Amino acid sequence: MTSTDHPRGVLAPVVTPFTDDLAPDAGRLVRHCRWLLDQDVGLAVFGTNSEANSLSVAEKIELLDALVEAGLPPSRLMPGTGCCAFPDTVELTRRAMRHRCAGVLMLPPFYYKNVTDDGLFASYAEVIERVGDARLRIYLYHIPQVSQVPITLLLIERLLARYPGTIAGIKDSSGDFANTRAMLERFQPQGFDVFAGSESFLLATLQGGGAGCISAVANVNAAAIARLAREWQRPDARAQQDAVDRVRAAFIRFPMPAALKTVIAHVANDDAWKRMRPPLVALTAEQRTQLVDSLTTLDFAMPGLAEPTRESVRA
């Protein structure tokens, strides 16, 4: 975080642990959130890699309440609240506002495809008007390869013109830095905070005046990514970027949220972390070995938990 009140730097879409009955496990989630904060990583709970869209609204509300009750600072929380049905989005967003979260990360409604910018504008407007809170800060969530509903530059322009204080920024998970750059050039000067959707673009985003990144791999490679966000103007920033890129490369060979949980389970020596909610599935034993082996050859550690070793994953 910088001197402003607004989220900056690195946030993680915090992975969601489950009990053996596949219920959300608030205790383990709180512990992982605390560890992330210790690494200087903010909490974008209920993101894509949180399996948030496999959770009901009631489950998300219960988890959010638990996080705040556990004393996690709302100023570091940016829960995902965008659902298909606007009443759900309104309910979750209101709860986030009641807890004074720093902002919310809001998917567009994602079931209907080929919808118009008019329809998406109306969707966001409906939520903003119904929440009716001047403190609301919405970070748009552009992840077209999953949502299949892109947030265009024209839509951002219209939303910013109508709701300048409320439309606070974006997470650009398109993987297309030309798009991120266009947002940095057109909207960041208006105070619209651009977050890259992965740490691959962290240095470039910060050099372009952006706010940081919201990255899945920050769940595990937290300290190194957060350090790059702090030290991006130092001479070794490119080397730091290269190092976090190498760690990312080990993860993206596998389905991401399962890979993240596998490594947390391994490092924390806690198999409960491996559980996934359908339709996502855990890594196979072979994938698990491949992933952990590849990490042992890299500059990767999760200080405060334990060091992954080749021996323990094979045990």
Add this chain to the structure above:
Amino acid sequence: MTSTDHPRGVLAPVVTPFTDDLAPDAGRLVRHCRWLLDQDVGLAVFGTNSEANSLSVAEKIELLDALVEAGLPPSRLMPGTGCCAFPDTVELTRRAMRHRCAGVLMLPPFYYKNVTDDGLFASYAEVIERVGDARLRIYLYHIPQVSQVPITLLLIERLLARYPGTIAGIKDSSGDFANTRAMLERFQPQGFDVFAGSESFLLATLQGGGAGCISAVANVNAAAIARLAREWQRPDARAQQDAVDRVRAAFIRFPMPAALKTVIAHVANDDAWKRMRPPLVALTAEQRTQLVDSLTTLDFAMPGLAEPTRESVRA
């Protein structure tokens, strides 16, 4: 309906009317359902064209309760219950079972993409095990162009092998009749009821031994489509198919649910029917005129409401 207890023939994904505050309008929905039943069309409420994925679970439960309380026969109800999060799917499905609905139409979880058949099998299994009711009849919902999560023949085979009484059939909205034919050949003989996803394939589906169709346009061209389903073995069946195809052609030039509501609003002389929930939007005045004009040149009527006339739409 035929002599069996199972849904056959034509069902409509019933369009959902909204009040001026965009709340679901149970009164108008009940009236439209009654009209559909009068035309011999069953009620696949909460489908894609019902804007069901723009409704919260609580809203769907309230509507379903209202339909049953209004005396609509549960034997003609096949509510859509498939959500992204299995607790939501379980809750809706349990409600449908409590009301003794004929079956449920179940989308796969549709946020996460490129999921495995293992993950989709686990998703359906989780719901079936948690609902835990031997009377449950699930109709799978294959609409890959919208859900982006296809239901493969291999997945059907696995589900049928594990849950033979419960996996009751499918709505194939792929628009690919080769796929429908493969399902008819491989699974219909096991009592797995194949419904075409539009009336375009109604005759071919019935000729292939299938159960019928679940079609958006049955919301408006109800009588003609239902007649074809009854009379498909008569000599004029091909001519009937051609006639319903011509009406369909008038609709598919426009976004479907908005087009359906436009025509109902027009015929019933009730502008409230035009309202759409974002992200979907109503037709423009120009589109409305084009659509209604094109229908006046066709063999199209909604008996029991009124006849559309060129004059009234321009009034």
